[in-house]
Amino acid sequence: MNAPAGYTETKLIDPFEVFVGPVFERREDGVRRFAFVVDERHVNMRGVLHGGMLMTFADLALGAAVWDATDNAPCVTLNMQTQFLKSARAGDLVEVAPQLTRRTRSLVFMRGDFTVAGGTIMTAASIWKLLNAG
Amino acid sequence: MSTVSVLPPDAEEISRGGFNRFVGPFYKLADPEPGGAWRYVFVAAARHMNAAGSVHGGMLMTFMDVAMSRTTRLAAGAKSLSTVSLSCDFVGPGRLGDLIEARVRVVRATRSFVFMSGEVVARGRPLMNAAGLWKIVP
Numbered sequence: 001m002n003a004p005a006g007y008t009e010t011k012l013i014d015p016f017e018v019f020v021g022p023v024f025e026r027r028e029d030g031v032r033r034f035a036f037v038v039d040e041r042h043v044n045m046r047g048v049l050h051g052g053m054l055m056t057f058a059d060l061a062l063g064a065a066v067w068d069a070t071d072n073a074p075c076v077t078l079n080m081q082t083q084f085l086k087s088a089r090a091g092d093l094v095e096v097a098p099q100l101t102r103r104t105r106s107l108v109f110m111r112g113d114f115t116v117a118g119g120t121i122m123t124a125a126s127i128w129k130l131l132n133a134g
Numbered sequence: 135m136s137t138v139s140v141l142p143p144d145a146e147e148i149s150r151g152g153f154n155r156f157v158g159p160f161y162k163l164a165d166p167e168p169g170g171a172w173r174y175v176f177v178a179a180a181r182h183m184n185a186a187g188s189v190h191g192g193m194l195m196t197f198m199d200v201a202m203s204r205t206t207r208l209a210a211g212a213k214s215l216s217t218v219s220l221s222c223d224f225v226g227p228g229r230l231g232d233l234i235e236a237r238v239r240v241v242r243a244t245r246s247f248v249f250m251s252g253e254v255v256a257r258g259r260p261l262m263n264a265a266g267l268w269k270i271v272p
Contacts (some may be wrong), residue, residue: 013184013185014183014184014185014190015180015181015182015183015184015190016181016182016184016190016193017184017190017192018191019157019158020180027241036269038157039230041153041156042153042156043152043153044151044152044153044154045150045151045152050152050153050154050196050199051196051199051217052153052157052192052193052195052197052199052200053153053196053203054191054198055192055196055199055220056192056193056195056196057189057192059195060192076224077191078223078224078226079221079222079223079224080185080191080195080221080222081197081219081220081221081222082217082219082220082221083218083219084216084217084218084219087216107165113174
């Protein structure tokens with residue numbers, strides 16, 4: 001798949017992310033934004049983007065933002081909260097600009113608004129544990 | 135070293151198409167007694183993993199989304215439905231070959247909404263704890 005205009009393909013290492021990908025990224029103001037194009041694999045039988053794909057993309061994008069904010073510190077997801085606001089369909093470009101809410105010695109709080117054509121379809125907030133922080 | 139788990143005899147495949155079938159298969163176990171938990175399973179395969187050798191969090195959230203959607207359909211008789219919110223705590227790692235089970239309880243069902251709690255377990259240990267709110271579309 002060709003990258004959407006302005007984006008380059010993100011290097012993925014987790015087998016599950018490779019399986020559902022590709023995912024794309026672009027730098028703006030020094031931080032990475034992420035995107036994927038909804039295709040026929042990602043929708044349910046009514047043609048609507050599956051919540052599982054959106055949550056997987058959220059975990060991937062917010063996790064990458066945690067690495068960017070911590071010099072690639074090893075981390076795991078402790079919690080993720082998602083709210084589904086609108087549906088999306090095959091062909092839609094889903095984008096997110098992750099936002100760092102707070103960082104402590106052992107935790108990182110991240111959030112993101114996931115948009116299609118500028119309209120928010122999902123919001124996600126996740127809490128990450130930094131593994132080497134004790 | 136991992137072993138491939140054997141599916142329980144009452145497992146019924148529920149991933150007929152779309153993303154469910156692409157990432158699945160997912161199975162439903164026998165219907166619960168009144169007030170009991172609805173139970174679902176899948177077997178963790180290589181494509182479900184992360185680079186650290188655990189089942190990917192996105193896969194576990196997908197599993198819970200599938201399990202709560204199916205529970206809304208079965209417990210509330212809803213034909214059309216959508217996820218409003220889902221919160222997941224990641225409690226412990228799932229491993230390659232694990233038989234991974236979701237247990238979903240309906241906390242309350244109204245005409246328009248179903249409130250659920252869920253847990254995911256494997257090898258007798260908790261992997262995930264979840265709370266979900268689903269809307270029934272008339």
